[in-house]
Amino acid sequence: MLRRSFRFQSELAALVDAVLVAGTLLAALATHKVLAWLFPDWFATFDMFWSNAWIYVLVVPVWSFILDFSGLYRQFIGLSPANVMRRAAKGGLLSLAVLLGLLYVLKLHMVPRTILGIHCLYSIAAISLRALYLQPFLLRLEPRRRLLLAGSPAQAAWVCDWLHNPQHAPFFEIAGFLPPAGQAALAGLDVPGVLERFSDVLHASVVDAVILLPRDLPYGRIEACLKQCETEGIEAWLLPDFLHTAIAQVTLDELADEPMLLFSTSPKSPWALVLKRALDLVLSALAMVLFSPLMLGIAIAIRATSPGPVLFRQRRSTIRGRTFDMLKFRTMVPDAEAIRDELQDHNEVTGPVFKIKDDPRITPVGRWLRRYSLDELPQLWNVLKGDMSLVGPRPPIPAEVEQYENWQRRRLSMRSGCTCLWQVGGRNELSFEDWMRLDLKYIDTWTLGLDFHILFKTIGTVLRGTGY
Numbered sequence: 001m002l003r004r005s006f007r008f009q010s011e012l013a014a015l016v017d018a019v020l021v022a023g024t025l026l027a028a029l030a031t032h033k034v035l036a037w038l039f040p041d042w043f044a045t046f047d048m049f050w051s052n053a054w055i056y057v058l059v060v061p062v063w064s065f066i067l068d069f070s071g072l073y074r075q076f077i078g079l080s081p082a083n084v085m086r087r088a089a090k091g092g093l094l095s096l097a098v099l100l101g102l103l104y105v106l107k108l109h110m111v112p113r114t115i116l117g118i119h120c121l122y123s124i125a126a127i128s129l130r131a132l133y134l135q136p137f138l139l140r141l142e143p144r145r146r147l148l149l150a151g152s153p154a155q156a157a158w159v160c161d162w163l164h165n166p167q168h169a170p171f172f173e174i175a176g177f178l179p180p181a182g183q184a185a186l187a188g189l190d191v192p193g194v195l196e197r198f199s200d201v202l203h204a205s206v207v208d209a210v211i212l213l214p215r216d217l218p219y220g221r222i223e224a225c226l227k228q229c230e231t232e233g234i235e236a237w238l239l240p241d242f243l244h245t246a247i248a249q250v251t252l253d254e255l256a257d258e259p260m261l262l263f264s265t266s267p268k269s270p271w272a273l274v275l276k277r278a279l280d281l282v283l284s285a286l287a288m289v290l291f292s293p294l295m296l297g298i299a300i301a302i303r304a305t306s307p308g309p310v311l312f313r314q315r316r317s318t319i320r321g322r323t324f325d326m327l328k329f330r331t332m333v334p335d336a337e338a339i340r341d342e343l344q345d346h347n348e349v350t351g352p353v354f355k356i357k358d359d360p361r362i363t364p365v366g367r368w369l370r371r372y373s374l375d376e377l378p379q380l381w382n383v384l385k386g387d388m389s390l391v392g393p394r395p396p397i398p399a400e401v402e403q404y405e406n407w408q409r410r411r412l413s414m415r416s417g418c419t420c421l422w423q424v425g426g427r428n429e430l431s432f433e434d435w436m437r438l439d440l441k442y443i444d445t446w447t448l449g450l451d452f453h454i455l456f457k458t459i460g461t462v463l464r465g466t467g468y
Helices: 003-038 054-069 081-105 113-140 153-163 195-204 219-232 270-290 292-305 341-346 364-371 379-385 406-413 432-444 448-464
Strands: 145-151 172-178 209-213 235-238 249-255 258-264 311-317 323-329 389-391 417-419
Touching (some): 003 113, 003 270, 054 081, 270 292, 270 379, 292 364, 323 379, 389 448, 406 432, 417 448
16 A cells, blocks of 8 residues: 555544544443433433533543554554454553543543543444454545556566555556566566557556656656656656656655655545545435436436437546446437438537537437536436546547547546536637646646536536537
């Protein structure tokens, strides 16, 4: 696992534990209240909530700090259940000792110490269960990266050994190895080509990152590979030489216990990306419920006015060239794709895309749906599945991607979306090159605030009915 991924998992575990500590404190207060009711002579009464709500402000930060201080989040892969529970118990008992000391120093004698004791037992159990059962699920949220190794066979050998380690293998997949022409490849590795055919192999494979291994190779060859990755928005991990870049952010990471320079041009804030996905799930689910009567009415109208299926499925490309079936309400005659070549001379858009304002293949209902972008509503299901995001570069057809220039392929470095800067910034009036540059501007300046800005502007664009 990469250092940045490990740090994200540690922070996520700490956040979950803070929630668990707060929840178990509530459970401990409730337990104490029941015990005080059953055994009034043994347990003092204590107001659980309003007048003593400050107890959360004391307990939760102390537990969070002590658990981190005790090293609970420094290692959570490959630990035995006994080791996990021992670490949780160590952090829990130390937290209890610190809290008891604070209550004594601050003279907060009104807080029954039995509450803290019960809470300690509950929290140790909850944190242990999180580490044993929830943490593996959280680790599975970490995307499995497809790595293409390119360069020195000698350096590739020990990198592969590290990647094949059982603790690291779940997070990486080796897409192949490109040795220089004339040099022997490593046994057991797929060799889709040689280093001199780097560009062709990159376009023919799904690759999340490229590990460049420059030992004994010409500087110009490695620089060309790095520039290719930078232009197309693919992460390049260089070992160990530093090269200047134009737009990629350079950060230091570790792989196989060695320093790696990471050149990346796409957003990398894990928390912001997780929140973006959470918003996608919530908003797409709500929108599907809200628009379900409208979608049902559209489906009936399509079936009543035109033969053929209600939904149109088309293979589209998304992040790193992965493909998926994008859904839309069918707005054209059933054989529209078959007669597209006959209309190629009427294409009104530059570049490898096809659009005609008065396309004869569009049905009357379809023309109305396109005008207000209602044919895009089924894509909410694609968002819910994770194929798309609500906001992001529009997903292209794979055949169009094959015609992209290298700099245009960088728009595939972020998950495709239902709406984007192109749709709210001119849409069909923009040239293909301006469309591509708007997508790259979105990637380079992405924030959650920008997503909300685009969503609100999309509402106005849809209501104006400028689509076709």
